[in-house]
Amino acid sequence: MRPLRPLLVLGLALVAASAAAVQPDEVMKDPALEARARTLSAELRCMVCQNQSIDDSDASLARDIRLLIRERIAKGDSNAAVRDFLVSRYGNFILLKPPLELSTLLLWASGPLTLALAGLGVYLARRRAPASAPPLSAEEEKRLAEIAGGDAHA
Amino acid sequence: MIVEIGHFALILAFALALIQTLAPFIGARRGDTRLMGVGSSAALGQFVFVAAAFAALAWAHLTSDFSVLNVAENSHSAVPAIYKFSGVWGNHEGSMLLWSLILATFGAAVALFGRSLPMRLRADALAVQGLIGAAFLAFILLTSNPFERLWPAPFEGRDLNPVLQDPGLAIHPPLLYLGYVGFSIVFSFAAAALIEGRIDAAWARYVRPFALGAWCFLTLGIAMGSYWAYYTLGWGGFWFWDPVENASLMPWLAGTAFVHSVAVMEKRDALKVWSIFLAILAFSFSLLGTFLVRSGVLTSVHAFASDPRRGVFILVILALFIAGSLALFAWRAPTLRQGGLFAPISREGALVLNNLLLTTVAAIVFFGTLYPLALEQLTGEKITVGAPFFNITAGTLLLAVAFVMPFGFSMAWKRGDFLGVAQRLTIALAAGVVVFVALIAITKGGPVLAPIAAALAIFAMLGALTEVAARIWRRGASLATVGSRAMGLPLSFWGGALAHFGFGLALLGLASTGFGAETIAAMKAGGAQQVGPYEIVLDSIDRRTGPNYQETAAKMTVRRDGAFVATVEPARRRFASREMSTTQAGILTLNFGQIYVSIGDPADDGTVATRLYWKPLVTFIWLGACAMALGGALSLADRRLRFGAPARAKGASAATAPAAS
Numbered sequence: 001m002r003p004l005r006p007l008l009v010l011g012l013a014l015v016a017a018s019a020a021a022v023q024p025d026e027v028m029k030d031p032a033l034e035a036r037a038r039t040l041s042a043e044l045r046c047m048v049c050q051n052q053s054i055d056d057s058d059a060s061l062a063r064d065i066r067l068l069i070r071e072r073i074a075k076g077d078s079n080a081a082v083r084d085f086l087v088s089r090y091g092n093f094i095l096l097k098p099p100l101e102l103s104t105l106l107l108w109a110s111g112p113l114t115l116a117l118a119g120l121g122v123y124l125a126r127r128r129a130p131a132s133a134p135p136l137s138a139e140e141e142k143r144l145a146e147i148a149g150g151d152a153h154a
Numbered sequence: 155m156i157v158e159i160g161h162f163a164l165i166l167a168f169a170l171a172l173i174q175t176l177a178p179f180i181g182a183r184r185g186d187t188r189l190m191g192v193g194s195s196a197a198l199g200q201f202v203f204v205a206a207a208f209a210a211l212a213w214a215h216l217t218s219d220f221s222v223l224n225v226a227e228n229s230h231s232a233v234p235a236i237y238k239f240s241g242v243w244g245n246h247e248g249s250m251l252l253w254s255l256i257l258a259t260f261g262a263a264v265a266l267f268g269r270s271l272p273m274r275l276r277a278d279a280l281a282v283q284g285l286i287g288a289a290f291l292a293f294i295l296l297t298s299n300p301f302e303r304l305w306p307a308p309f310e311g312r313d314l315n316p317v318l319q320d321p322g323l324a325i326h327p328p329l330l331y332l333g334y335v336g337f338s339i340v341f342s343f344a345a346a347a348l349i350e351g352r353i354d355a356a357w358a359r360y361v362r363p364f365a366l367g368a369w370c371f372l373t374l375g376i377a378m379g380s381y382w383a384y385y386t387l388g389w390g391g392f393w394f395w396d397p398v399e400n401a402s403l404m405p406w407l408a409g410t411a412f413v414h415s416v417a418v419m420e421k422r423d424a425l426k427v428w429s430i431f432l433a434i435l436a437f438s439f440s441l442l443g444t445f446l447v448r449s450g451v452l453t454s455v456h457a458f459a460s461d462p463r464r465g466v467f468i469l470v471i472l473a474l475f476i477a478g479s480l481a482l483f484a485w486r487a488p489t490l491r492q493g494g495l496f497a498p499i500s501r502e503g504a505l506v507l508n509n510l511l512l513t514t515v516a517a518i519v520f521f522g523t524l525y526p527l528a529l530e531q532l533t534g535e536k537i538t539v540g541a542p543f544f545n546i547t548a549g550t551l552l553l554a555v556a557f558v559m560p561f562g563f564s565m566a567w568k569r570g571d572f573l574g575v576a577q578r579l580t581i582a583l584a585a586g587v588v589v590f591v592a593l594i595a596i597t598k599g600g601p602v603l604a605p606i607a608a609a610l611a612i613f614a615m616l617g618a619l620t621e622v623a624a625r626i627w628r629r630g631a632s633l634a635t636v637g638s639r640a641m642g643l644p645l646s647f648w649g650g651a652l653a654h655f656g657f658g659l660a661l662l663g664l665a666s667t668g669f670g671a672e673t674i675a676a677m678k679a680g681g682a683q684q685v686g687p688y689e690i691v692l693d694s695i696d697r698r699t700g701p702n703y704q705e706t707a708a709k710m711t712v713r714r715d716g717a718f719v720a721t722v723e724p725a726r727r728r729f730a731s732r733e734m735s736t737t738q739a740g741i742l743t744l745n746f747g748q749i750y751v752s753i754g755d756p757a758d759d760g761t762v763a764t765r766l767y768w769k770p771l772v773t774f775i776w777l778g779a780c781a782m783a784l785g786g787a788l789s790l791a792d793r794r795l796r797f798g799a800p801a802r803a804k805g806a807s808a809a810t811a812p813a814a815s
Contacts, residue, residue, distance in 0.1 A: 024676040045538045096540030110521035114514045
């Protein structure tokens with residue numbers, strides 16, 4: 001298969017060749033355990049694909065990790081334990097939702113920070129803007145007096 | 155020969171773009187009307203020559219002229235004609251040419267329909283538009299020439315990527331580009347206003363049609379792309395928070411904020427500086443998206459480093475326009491006169507809140523998309539920012555938008571009555587709460603996010619309807635009165651109501667994905683599987699031959715409680731020329747929900763891996779997006795708000811009469 005660069009036009013690239021991700025033979029017998037495996041695999045990146053979870057990918061590495069997850073769940077590991085194990089092996093790169101650490105602080109703070117800054121901007125702009133119509137300038141006062149004065153004489 | 159003419163036309167278009175930049179700009183500074191007039195002619199000329207270049211490339215593709223490198227690499231003589239044509243933009247060079255063609259089209263539209271605009275504003279806007287055109291035409295000519303010849307010419311092309319051999323390719327990129335590039339006009343007008351140092355409600359009226367048009371196209375383009383992904387990828391996913399998708403979402407968010415703030419500007423002469431900023435932001439995001447997609451930086455930072463010519467070129471264009479416009483903004487914006495006072499609780503106030511939320515979502519998407527790239531460059535640490543991150547952060551804020559939306563739509567200008575509005579929305583709010591409680595009761599301990607989203611969707615939809623009812627219905631009013639009141643409401647109001655209703659509808663579709671069913675099984679002919687309330691029987695597996703592919707199709711029957719419902723036929727296509735397979739999902743729409751079936755390649759023993767889904771109300775996602783776009787189009791059709799359109803005096807007086815009675 002050729003590299004899929006032209007596909008990037010369309011936003012479809014990553015997922016091009018995918019036909020079936022989770023295969024029937026992978027599915028665990030216990031539906032509760034299988035549901036846990038699915039939840040976990042939706043949070044994990046297929047590391048040879050682009051931004052695709054292992055739940056969606058048909059790459060062989062994704063299949064290996066899906067089977068690994070199921071193996072560990074069957075052994076009685078908790079979700080957190082499976083996740084920790086995979087992070088120790090592959091690093092944070094495998095997590096689709098990066099953990100909150102010093103290096104990702106700005107990423108997680110981007111939303112609240114933008115909202116706060118923009119809110120502050122709105123507050124300042126409102127404070128700076130006059131609350132009511134600005135007072136008349138000396139020239140306008142004079143002109144007003146002229147008009148009013150003219151009226152009074154008429 | 156025709157190909158060379160196309161190449162030559164493109165060079166001429168570049169020269170005209172330069173003239174379009176210089177002549178009207180200098181003319182506007184000197185007050186020379188003849189020189190300013192040159193801008194319009196150059197814009198029309200640029201359009202004609204880019205169109206000629208595009209036609210030449212299209213001709214090469216349609217006639218399968220494999221002596222052209224672009225055609226040889228991306229086409230095949232056996233491909234159906236429609237894919238030969240859409241294949242023109244199914245590759246890097248061709249898609250940049252389409253980009254430039256649409257850019258030139260918008261420039262020509264200003265030249266043609268902008269005769270009633272103030273001379274200097276039009277001249278400056280055309281100059282900026284010309285500069286953008288010149289930059290991208292230079293990019294094509296210097297780094298991405300689609301007219302390059304190949305000698306000796308091969309007997310056969312390498313084929314268009316099979317995934318792209320779909321009607322989606324014919325529709326999705328042009329729509330998306332019309333939206334993306336449409337914001338260039340808004341940008342050009344913003345830059346022109348900054349150069350002039352003057353902006354008023356009339357400016358808002360000039361750009362409104364362009365902004366709304368671009369927004370409609372972008373909305374449709376994103377929705378179309380999402381549906382395309384949904385039906386081709388084989389597991390029913392429709393949005394992946396992929397960088398390429400994010401690249402189109404960011405201009406959409408900024409553009410949505412802009413069409414709202416420009417409405418405030420037009421009616422109340424407020425939020426001027428902010429609107430200008432959003433106009434710059436929307437197109438900057440479009441340029442950023444182009445850079446992300448076109449430079450290859452996403453595929454791999456290393457691929458970008460090894461062949462950086464294109465990437466660096468777009469990066470320079472990006473930096474030039476974004477930095478240039480922001481510098482212009484910082485310099486000139488403080489001189490713009492503030493206007494239009496309003497209380498915090500008012501329609502303007504609600505729209506400011508809407509703008510804050512939307513721009514924050516855009517900022518999150520921006521950070522989420524670029525953070526991994528930046529972090530890897532700075533520290534070497536590799537992280538992934540994927541769907542779970544965006545769902546929590548951006549998703550939550552979009553739910554907040556859905557909650558605030560009905561309040562803003564019902565609020566009066568200048569000073570609103572919050573209690574009155576809340577009272578009016580009681581029914582909508584109550585309906586949302588009822589839906590939430592009912593869904594929680596049904597799913598018992600399932601995830602709460604989907605019920606919350608569904609409740610907010612109901613609230614948003616009923617909120618839009620409530621405002622319509624409040625405008626046309628009074629206790630004891632006759633049907634005729636209600637009808638004439640409805641006729642009397644401006645189209646822009648109906649457009650707004652429909653777009654808000656559509657947003658709620660799309661949200662309801664998204665929420666309902668939480669209530670679907672999925673079955674993954676190995677099936678044999680005669681076997682049956684249950685998915686949701688439906689039973690699906692695999693009748694037979696057939697092999698067929700298409701024009702340029704081999705197809706394995708599974709005939710399936712859908713039953714409910716033993717009764718026949720319909721048949722569905724998922725397939726796998728194998729394209730020999732590229733040794734690739736694609737999935738043709740079998741999709742059956744039932745009451746706005748869909749049964750979605752995809753199959754893998756059959757095994758030797760006749761079993762086939764099958765994925766079956768029941769997705770209730772899933773079509774609402776795209777119907778909602780269509781409703782939003784239609785709402786935008788209705789608003790666009792409102793003659794009152796069009797500059798230079800003759801007013802319908804008779805219609806206007808008829809409209810006010812019932813309101814007065």
